[in-house]
Amino acid sequence: MNVDSTPGEILLAVDELHGGYGAVEVLRGISLQVRQGEIIALLGSNGAGKSTFINTVCGLLAPGHGRVEWLGRDITRLGSAGIVAQGLIQVPEGRRVFPNLSVLENLILGSYRRGRAARQANLERVLTIFPRLRERSGQSAGTLSGGEQQMLAIGRALMGEPVLLILDEPSLGLAPLIVEEMFGLIAQLNREGLTILLVEQNVAQSLELANRAHVIENGSVVFGGSRAELLATDRLRRAYLGS
Amino acid sequence: MIDSALIGAALWPALVNGLTMGAIYALIALGLTLIYGVLHIINFAHGSLLMVALYAVLVLFERLGIDPYAALVVVVPGMFGIGYVLQRFVINPARHGRDENTLLVTLGLSIVIENLASHFFKTDTRQIETAYTFMMVDLAGAVISMPRLLAFAGALASCLALAVLMRSTDLGRAIRAVAREAQGARVVGIDVDHVFAMSFAIGLACLGAAACFLLPTYYVSPQVGHGFVLIAFTVVVLGGMGSFTGSLVGGLLVGVIESLGGLLLGESLGQIGVFVIFIVILLFRPAGLFGQRT
Numbered sequence: 210m211n212v213d214s215t216p217g218e219i220l221l222a223v224d225e226l227h228g229g230y231g232a233v234e235v236l237r238g239i240s241l242q243v244r245q246g247e248i249i250a251l252l253g254s255n256g257a258g259k260s261t262f263i264n265t266v267c268g269l270l271a272p273g274h275g276r277v278e279w280l281g282r283d284i285t286r287l288g289s290a291g292i293v294a295q296g297l298i299q300v301p302e303g304r305r306v307f308p309n310l311s312v313l314e315n316l317i318l319g320s321y322r323r324g325r326a327a328r329q330a331n332l333e334r335v336l337t338i339f340p341r342l343r344e345r346s347g348q349s350a351g352t353l354s355g356g357e358q359q360m361l362a363i364g365r366a367l368m369g370e371p372v373l374l375i376l377d378e379p380s381l382g383l384a385p386l387i388v389e390e391m392f393g394l395i396a397q398l399n400r401e402g403l404t405i406l407l408v409e410q411n412v413a414q415s416l417e418l419a420n421r422a423h424v425i426e427n428g429s430v431v432f433g434g435s436r437a438e439l440l441a442t443d444r445l446r447r448a449y450l451g452s
Numbered sequence: 453m454i455d456s457a458l459i460g461a462a463l464w465p466a467l468v469n470g471l472t473m474g475a476i477y478a479l480i481a482l483g484l485t486l487i488y489g490v491l492h493i494i495n496f497a498h499g500s501l502l503m504v505a506l507y508a509v510l511v512l513f514e515r516l517g518i519d520p521y522a523a524l525v526v527v528v529p530g531m532f533g534i535g536y537v538l539q540r541f542v543i544n545p546a547r548h549g550r551d552e553n554t555l556l557v558t559l560g561l562s563i564v565i566e567n568l569a570s571h572f573f574k575t576d577t578r579q580i581e582t583a584y585t586f587m588m589v590d591l592a593g594a595v596i597s598m599p600r601l602l603a604f605a606g607a608l609a610s611c612l613a614l615a616v617l618m619r620s621t622d623l624g625r626a627i628r629a630v631a632r633e634a635q636g637a638r639v640v641g642i643d644v645d646h647v648f649a650m651s652f653a654i655g656l657a658c659l660g661a662a663a664c665f666l667l668p669t670y671y672v673s674p675q676v677g678h679g680f681v682l683i684a685f686t687v688v689v690l691g692g693m694g695s696f697t698g699s700l701v702g703g704l705l706v707g708v709i710e711s712l713g714g715l716l717l718g719e720s721l722g723q724i725g726v727f728v729i730f731i732v733i734l735l736f737r738p739a740g741l742f743g744q745r746t
Contacts (some may be wrong), residue, residue, distance in 0.1 A: 269638050293641030305636030307629040314625050321622060322641035369640060 217245025219281075220373050220404055221266070221297065226275035228265040229428075235261040237428040238275065243373060243406055248399050250419035251408045252449055258428040259408045260302050263377050267299050268292045294322040296372030300379060302408075304362040308351030312342055315350050315361055319368025327370070335364040338394070356387040363394070374398065375406045380414070392418060412449045416440075424449070459715065465594035466715040467708060472600040474707020475607035476662055480680055481687035481699040482611060483658030489694030490631045490651040493543070493551075496558040498684060499677025500565040501656055505531050505663030506672040507573060513580050513667075520582065520664050521602070528660040535656030539649040562677075569674035577673040585668060599668035606665040610658065611700050617654075618696065627651050631694070683710075686730055692743025701741060705729075 221243040229235035235258045253259050264270045268289035277285045307315050320328045336343040339360045380388040409415035416436050424432040487495045508527050512518040546553040587598035618624035630637045630647045687706050691698025713725030
């Protein structure tokens, strides 16, 4: 927990972002910033617009009004391929691994936007972090357990050399022990210098990790601040921590 | 009654002939199954586009004196380019609506292409005659024309090249990834629309190769695609929709059955065997020989 550490430069700056699906507006002007080296928790109930927000930022959904900046550069309409190349990479909700491809092929595709030069070194690094994936490298991803698929999804994202890693509900559907392992891993990756935006329903655990939290309700940010500030806000503490 | 000894003697040549035709069927079906497997659309224009490639080979030969095999370097990239543009600018815009839309677009394409061909080339059946058209090779008792043997080797080599592309290149992996998990593909930065267009283009490049191998021993007319597209659909369903191995094995199987059917039942009834086997296989394996149940 390094709440008081000096914040780094602003990586991601989202300003008044609107968006949704066709005529249905889900995001009603979301603004937030992510600085180098942070772990930011993005909290909110089901349907609050967290995944829509992530997918709009990452270029998977067409944005409405508003602006997304990456290192000061406008990437609002850059498209997912270009955004991934910038190092803004997400581990999507539901993992979205390629079930018909082998574990190794899944990882290789993670480096699709990177040159072949660093591929082998990155692969070695990921397989060292996840020895389980090394054991199963020839197996098709569809045969893995949920926890293993989540590791694969994270490993695949790491292959893309992320600067900011967005994790969308990484603990969803996993056994408590695996969840524990997952959060440990996130902390470790952060210590190694990776900036993390963590979207979670597992509020208590993600708050233990995060430097700052944002709470989204009905497509708007209703809170942004440190963990202590969030805990000091009665309504939010009751709504998200139930105490 | 047909003399059984006579049939015995004719069996091997029929088998060889069936395999040579089957390899071409496999190549055409491979293009179809690739397009289906990735884009989930049934390309009704597949036969007409084969016809276009056949006319391209014919014109290159008649007007410019380019050998059909040498035409590979023009026709394969040409069909690839046509495929990329067609998918990106004609078929893809229709993908956002209902599934039937793309079906109608490819069906409409085939009608337009065939009528254009009838207009420009008339409805005559045309053939080419090369120096090696009547060159024969004796394969352990089966006398087979040289171009058919080359077609067999060429079609198999093309299938192999495609398999290597799909297994061992980033593009191949991206194509297989998009086929099953397009959203996941976007997440890793794959340009899915580009992969769609590339898949369609590669499917049509298969037709280009098939046309070059086919024309020296076959003919072309504006309707020539009909027979092939029916066989290709049969092969794809028989082998398992979207399965590469299925298309290859199915193509060779259909070629052999057709040829043996022709031997036993006469040329005009030869294809009955194909559809009998087709029905029997689907009775016992509804997903096809190599299909995955979903």
